[in-house]
Amino acid sequence: xxxxxxxxxxxxxxxxxxxxxxxxxxxxxxxxxxxxxxxxxxxxxxxxxxxxxxxxxxxxxxxxxxxxxxxxxxxxxxxxxxxxxxxxxxxxxxxxxxxxxxxxxxxxxxxxxxxxxxxxxxxxxxxxxxxxxxxxxxxxxxxxxxxxxxxxxxxxxxxxxxxxxxxxxxxxxxxxxxxxxxxxxxxxxxxxxxxxxxxxxxxxxxxxxxxxxxxxxxxxxxxxxxxxxxxxxxxxxxxxxxxxxxxxxxxxxxxxxxxxxxxxxxxxxxxxxxxxxxxxxxxxxxxxxxxxxxxxxxxxxxxxx
Amino acid sequence: xxxxxxxxxxxxxxxxxxxxxxxxxxxxxxxxxxxxxxxxxxxxxxxxxxxxxxxxxxxxxxxxxxxxxxxxxxxxxxxxxxxxxxxxxxxxxxxxxxxxxxxxxx
Numbered sequence: 310x311x312x313x314x315x316x317x318x319x320x321x322x323x324x325x326x327x328x329x330x331x332x333x334x335x336x337x338x339x340x341x342x343x344x345x346x347x348x349x350x351x352x353x354x355x356x357x358x359x360x361x362x363x364x365x366x367x368x369x370x371x372x373x374x375x376x377x378x379x380x381x382x383x384x385x386x387x388x389x390x391x392x393x394x395x396x397x398x399x400x401x402x403x404x405x406x407x408x409x410x411x412x413x414x415x416x417x418x419x420x421x422x423x424x425x426x427x428x429x430x431x432x433x434x435x436x437x438x439x440x441x442x443x444x445x446x447x448x449x450x451x452x453x454x455x456x457x458x459x460x461x462x463x464x465x466x467x468x469x470x471x472x473x474x475x476x477x478x479x480x481x482x483x484x485x486x487x488x489x490x491x492x493x494x495x496x497x498x499x500x501x502x503x504x505x506x507x508x509x510x511x512x513x514x515x516x517x518x519x520x521x522x523x524x525x526x527x528x529x530x531x532x533x534x535x536x537x538x539x540x541x542x543x544x545x546x547x548x549x550x551x552x553x554x555x556x557x558x559x560x561x562x563x564x565x566x567x568x569x570x571x572x573x574x575x576x577x578x579x580x581x582x583x584x585x586x587x588x589x590x591x592x593x594x595x596x597x598x599x600x601x602x603x604x605x606x607x608x609x610x611x612x613x614x
Numbered sequence: 615x616x617x618x619x620x621x622x623x624x625x626x627x628x629x630x631x632x633x634x635x636x637x638x639x640x641x642x643x644x645x646x647x648x649x650x651x652x653x654x655x656x657x658x659x660x661x662x663x664x665x666x667x668x669x670x671x672x673x674x675x676x677x678x679x680x681x682x683x684x685x686x687x688x689x690x691x692x693x694x695x696x697x698x699x700x701x702x703x704x705x706x707x708x709x710x711x712x713x714x715x716x717x718x719x720x
Contacts, residue, residue, distance in 0.1 A: 359720075363713050366706035372716055383717050385710070501634055504651045526646040526654075 312413075316439045319408040320446035325346060328450075332495075338476025339448050345384060349407070354521055357381035357407060360400065371545040373398040373406045382407055394478040400442050410436050423433030450473045450483045458486060462492065463579050465545050480575060484508060493518060493580040499529045500573045502536060512578060518556060530554055534565040535576045547579070556580075617655025622678055622684040626671040640668040 327336065342360040350356035358381045371386040384403040388395055449471070457471055463486070471482040483496045487510045495518060496564060497507035504527045507520040520527045529536045532554050534544040544565040555561045555578060562579040626647075627637050634645040641663060642646075651659055651667075659667065661675075668675045 359717050361713070361717070363709065365709050365713070366703055369706075369710070372710070374717075377718050383714075385713055500653065501649065503646060503653070505653065526650050528646070 314409045314444035316409050320443045324450045337474050355380040362386050362388040364389050371403045373403045382575045396477045401444035401447050402440045405440035495578045497576050499535050502529050534563050535574045540567045620652040620655045641671040
């Protein structure tokens with residue numbers, strides 16, 4: 310059984326090379342195509358030899374394919390997906406499968422056949438979530454993200470700056486910020502009054518502030534800005550709500566951006582540093598909630614970019 | 615796997631300018647039920663509910679469930695790693711196979 314590969318570690322390996330090879334303005338956004346074509350042959354006897362876009366309808370964003378006869382791989386991405394940040398994330402996601410899952414699952418498949426691969430997934434290795442973690446860390450390395458965001462007050466402008474710098478969507482930048490921030494904060498995407506997904510920062514989660522969107526159909530509070538489903542600069546820049554709008558007895562600052570194009574609202578709730586409660590009994594369930602927002606998204610046929 | 619049924623229901627509902635509440639009321643369910651069918655695609659409605667939804671949207675049940683999705687062929691399943699393709703539009707499937715073929719012959 311080959312050694313289990315960790316998405317963060319694999320992303321960091323590439324990050325170190327890129328940090329050495331580039332400086333200043335050339336470093337970001339990461340050119341995923343170039344990384345795949347130029348770096349994978351350096352370290353692997355079965356490199357990626359093609360990264361090609363094509364029109365493949367609405368069904369898939371991208372895929373990793375093995376050559377039928379040669380020891381080579383290809384990443385194909387869908388050019389019908391128009392947003393560049395999303396394409397970049399898709400390519401990085403497929404590269405994640407190559408780096409993290411190819412050595413492990415390929416061997417398993419070789420030895421035990423396809424059903425075992427499925428079993429392994431059912432035992433809790435969520436390869437889609439792992440590929441997303443790889444992509445987020447490759448495109449937005451911790452050290453650089455920290456340099457951009459550390460000590461700064463949350464704002465959509467700050468998130469937009471990060472999204473532009475890394476060539477990712479605003480949503481991807483927000484999810485990264487939630488991974489990184491010490492503040493209690495929650496991101497969520499809603500449509501017609503219900504949440505598609507939600508992700509809490511660690512400290513928000515530990516204080517019991519989260520929405521269990523995977524298990525339940527969670528409604529948006531009636532008097533929130535998200536419920537209005539229209540764009541306003543005021544909502545974008547953040548509005549402080551009194552207690553009991555979002556959470557009992559607790560004030561929050563709500564930033565909401567409604568997208569006319571998608572009919573969806575991206576909301577970030579920033580909570581004060583104290584407050585909430587802690588319920589250690591919930592932790593195991595919640596570790597899952599913390600990590601699966603990307604996956605929820607994908608399972609719902611939407612992607613976090 | 616794409617939630618074809620849900621997407622269809624959402625599109626028809628919006629064409630008729632019905633809110634979630636209005637459609638839910640017509641078929642005697644909660645609005646979260648409709649939302650989940652449209653957006654999560656996890657709940658397969660019962661035949662009875664499906665008939666009620668079809669009626670409320672002025673279409674046939676067949677129209678709602680009939681689609682051009684086909685099971686992914688073994689050939690494609692073999693080539694593509696780590697994507698649960700589930701069902702794919704036949705045209706998309708052919709395009710993907712063509713793309714893989716073209717690369718394989720290089």
